[in-house]
Structure formats: structure tokens, C-alpha cells
Amino acid sequence: MRRAALVLALATALGLTACGGDDTAASTADDTTTVVASTNVYGSIAEAIAGDAATVTSIIDDPSADPHSYEADTRTQLALSRADVVVENGGGYDDFVDTMLDAAEDADPVVVNAVELSGEDTSGEFNEHVWYDVPTVRKVADAIEAALAEASPADAATFEANADTLDAQLAELEQRIADAAATTAGAPVAVTEPVPGYLLDALGAENRTPDEFSEAIEEETDVPADALQETLALFPGGQVRALVHNEQTTGPQTEQVLRAAEAADVPVVPVTETLPEGEDYASWMSANVDALVSALTA
Numbered sequence: 001m002r003r004a005a006l007v008l009a010l011a012t013a014l015g016l017t018a019c020g021g022d023d024t025a026a027s028t029a030d031d032t033t034t035v036v037a038s039t040n041v042y043g044s045i046a047e048a049i050a051g052d053a054a055t056v057t058s059i060i061d062d063p064s065a066d067p068h069s070y071e072a073d074t075r076t077q078l079a080l081s082r083a084d085v086v087v088e089n090g091g092g093y094d095d096f097v098d099t100m101l102d103a104a105e106d107a108d109p110v111v112v113n114a115v116e117l118s119g120e121d122t123s124g125e126f127n128e129h130v131w132y133d134v135p136t137v138r139k140v141a142d143a144i145e146a147a148l149a150e151a152s153p154a155d156a157a158t159f160e161a162n163a164d165t166l167d168a169q170l171a172e173l174e175q176r177i178a179d180a181a182a183t184t185a186g187a188p189v190a191v192t193e194p195v196p197g198y199l200l201d202a203l204g205a206e207n208r209t210p211d212e213f214s215e216a217i218e219e220e221t222d223v224p225a226d227a228l229q230e231t232l233a234l235f236p237g238g239q240v241r242a243l244v245h246n247e248q249t250t251g252p253q254t255e256q257v258l259r260a261a262e263a264a265d266v267p268v269v270p271v272t273e274t275l276p277e278g279e280d281y282a283s284w285m286s287a288n289v290d291a292l293v294s295a296l297t298a
Contacts, residue, residue, distance in 0.1 A: 033152040035144075036083040038094040039067055039274050041131050042114070042140070044281040046087055048166045049144050053155035054084075059097075063276050064248065072096040081107045084151040087144060091115035091128035110147040114140050129273070133198035134174045134285065141166055169282040173289065177202045180293045187296040190234050190261070192254045193218045193246040196271045199288065200244070205296060208240055216253075217246075223253045231257055235264035242267045242295035248274070267295035 033054035037043035043058030050056055059076055060067050080086060080097065081104035088097040090113040101107050115128060118136040130136045145163035149156035177199070185204030191197070193214050200207060212227035223231075234240045243261040245254070247270045261268050269291045275284050 033085075033148065033155070034079075034083050035085045035087065035148070036079050036109075037087040038089055038097050041273075041275055041281060042087040042089070042112075044275055044279075044284075045137065045141055045166070046085070046144050048280065048282075049141060049159055049162045050148060051158055051162050053152065053158045054148055057083075060274060063272065063274055067094065067248075067273050070094075070096065072100060076100065077104065080104060080109075083107070083109045085110050085112065085144065085147040087112045087114075087140070089114050089128060089130065091120075091122055091126060091130070093128040110150060112140060112143045112147055117143060127194045127197045129195045130198065131281075132196050132285075132288075133202070134170055134177065136198075137281070137285075138167060138170050138174075141170065166282070173282060173286055176286075177289055180289065184293060184296045187242075188240045189242050189244060189296065190231065190240045190257070190266075191244045192257060193249060195246045195273060196244050196288070196292075199285075199292065203289075203292060203296065205292075208234055217249060217251070220249075220251075228253055228256070232260045235260045235266050238264070240266060241298065242269050242292070244269045244271055244292070246270075247272050267298060269295050 033050075035046045035050060035054055035056045037046055037056065037058045038060065040058035040061040043056050043061065046056045057079055059072070059079070060070055076096070077100045080100050086097060086101065086109045088094050088111065093115075101109070101111070114130050114136060115122065117139040118130045118133065120126060120130065141163055145159050148159045181202065181204045187203075187205045188208050189200060189205045190209045191200070191207060191214055197207070210227040210230045212224050213231045216223040216227070235243070243257065243266055245258060245268055258268060271288060275281070279287070
């Protein structure tokens with residue numbers, strides 16, 4: 001039913017364009033290389049590589065938005081249908097991208113799927129937030145460079161130079177994480193959601209949160225009472241050094257956990273699923289690393 005609605009929406013939007021509406025996307029020059037990213041995290045990576053040689057649009061770019069509850073519209077459909085390159089997370093995180101591409105019969109972009117590039121096993125329980133894994137992001141950047149060079153061979157040298165600059169930043173960040181792990185390995189931590197899991201793993205931190213708690217918060221369902229009590233008990237007894245909290249998903253039970261951490265003087269480290277305003281991927285992830293290392297070594 002939802003796909004049928006998307007097809008109808010696209011047909012309507014395209015019909016309006018054909019009838020002479022002044023749709024902005026319709027006036028875009030055919031020779032402009034365009035990239036559409038599902039979130040501004042991937043949009044930032046694409047922008048760093050594209051420079052001025054391509055146009056990058058991020059579908060979800062509101063720092064306060066929860067990507068899990070995003071409702072795509074006809075403007076999103078049109079942008080995707082005209083893209084040369086599409087960058088998505090995959091792994092069930094941003095399924096609306098594939099749904100809309102399937103509904104747009106003429107769309108034929110190169111699709112960069114971060115989860116596929118990660119090599120993670122998605123057959124069982126799986127943390128889809130792979131942009132918190134710097135080695136995966138480096139693979140995504142390489143794939144974006146290749147896709148842009150294919151779409152615009154004349155600008156290939158620009159894309160390569162920009163990608164090299166970004167990769168140097170990411171390599172430095174990856175080394176910083178590896179160096180920090182010498183002091184953070186084994187540090188006990190609690191999380192409201194598994195969002196930063198890959199980064200915590202790289203730092204060697206030990207997640208002591210009951211799986212039932214973080215899974216329920218991520219799925220926006222009620223946390224089982226025993227899992228909530230087990231989570232709350234982590235703080236007064238000093239069983240964790242920090243609480244890592246997804247600021248974009250809050251509710252009564254996460255608020256209880258935040259209050260318990262604050263009452264026990266346990267540092268709270270906020271994380272997000274999209275870029276804060278004024279940040280690029282490298283600066284944002286670097287700040288995340290600094291905040292986590294500071295909390296875990298306090």
C-alpha cells in the first residue's frame with residue numbers, strides 16, 4: 001500500500017512538472033552531477049569529496065530530527081529520481097531510499113550502501129549505525145569518489161584530491177581512537193541506544209546495559225520492568241563510568257536513566273544520529289571521541 005502511494009505521488013509530481021510548474025529541481029541543468037544522501041552524515045562525506053564539482057543534497061539534515069521516524073515526500077522522491085549518485089546507510093536504517101528508487105522507474109543512480117561496504121553480518125542482531133565505525137566511513141568515501149569519477153570523468157582529479165584530504169583526516173582519527181584504547185579498554189559504560197556501539201567497541205569499552213533496555217528504546221517500545229531496574233542500578237553502585245545518551249530519542253524511561261546517572265555523578269555523553277549545525281563528519285566524530293575518552297578516563 002505504501003509503495004503504491006509513493007508511485008502515485010511521483011506520478012503526480014512529475015505530471016505537475018510536465019505541465020509547466022516552476023519546480024526548482026526541474027530547472028537543474030542536466031550536466032550537473034548530483035548526489036543525494038539519506039542523512040547529512042553521509043552528505044558531509046560526499047560534500048568533502050565533491051567540492052564545487054557536484055551538488056550534494058541531504059534528505060535528513062535537521063539536527064533535532066529522529067531519522068527513524070522520517071516521513072519521505074514527493075520532493076524526496078524527485079531528488080532521488082534525478083540523482084547520479086545516492087548514498088544510503090542500508091541495513092534497514094533508511095529503507096525509504098530503496099523504496100523510492102524502486103518506485104522511480106527511470107532512476108538509475110550509482111548507489112553507495114554503507115552497511116554493504118562495512119562487511120558486517122546482518123543476518124542476526126545487527127547494529128546498523130555504521131557511520132560510528134571510522135574504517136567503514138573510509139570505505140564509503142572511497143566508493144563515493146569512484147561513483148563521482150564515473151559520473152563526471154572530467155572532474156576525477158578534483159574528486160581524487162579531495163578524497164585524499166578527507167582520508168588523511170579519517171586515518172588520523174582512526175589512529176587517535178586506537179591510541180586512546182590503551183586507556184579506555186575495559187571501561188564499563190551504559191548506553192540508552194546502540195547508536196555509538198562501533199566507536200565504543202573500537203575504544204575497548206564494555207557495555208553493561210541490558211540488551212532488553214537499549215533494544216526497547218531503539219524500537220520505541222516499553223522497556224521491561226526488570227531491564228529498567230537493572231539499568232538504573234548501574235549508576236548508584238558505580239558499575240559504569242559513563243552513560244552515552246542518544247539525544248534524538250528521549251522518553252520517560254530514558255529520562256529516568258539520565259536522572260539516575262546525574263544523581264550518581266556519572267558523566268553523560270550525548271550522541272546524535274545526524275550532524276549538529278556547523279560540523280562536518282571529521283570534526284563531529286573527533287568531538288565524539290574526545291568526549292567519550294574524557295568520560296571513560298575521568
